Amino acid sequence: MPKAATAPPSSPASYEAALQELEALVGQMESGQMPLDGLLAAYRRGAELLQFCRGRLDAVEEQIRVLDQQGQIRPWGQE
Template sequence: MSEQAPLPPVSGLSFERAVDELERIVARLERGDVALDESIAIYARGEELKKHCEKLLNAAEARVEKIRLDREGRPAGTEPLDQG
């Protein structure tokens, strides 16, 4: 993340790409072989990625619906996942 090509904006990343980058950041920080200034910069990027992932997960959760079944076991409609 130092002297590499500029990183893409977090807002344009898919959930999978954001998680992958976040995992790489965590691994680098856990190894402890990153200079302090770079640690601070990649930690900040990690915070952005975490917030972006949370936002994407919340949006996906809002779209997920569970199927309600009628007495015969046929789909009768849908309702938001967090209700009933």
């Protein structure tokens, strides 16, 4: 019997959701209980989640630059 096609994972709803899923994947992979095919799929999903998180962080950083009147990011707590 052929395997049913699985739908590709959806994009995370938020940075926090992506980070939580990524942490869960890392935990599963580190457990040593995942079969080789599962490890490969988890690695691929982890790479997608990491790319999503980096994209969100880059977008927020760009918004901070735009909001900063001087065009420079100042360290937190500096006025």
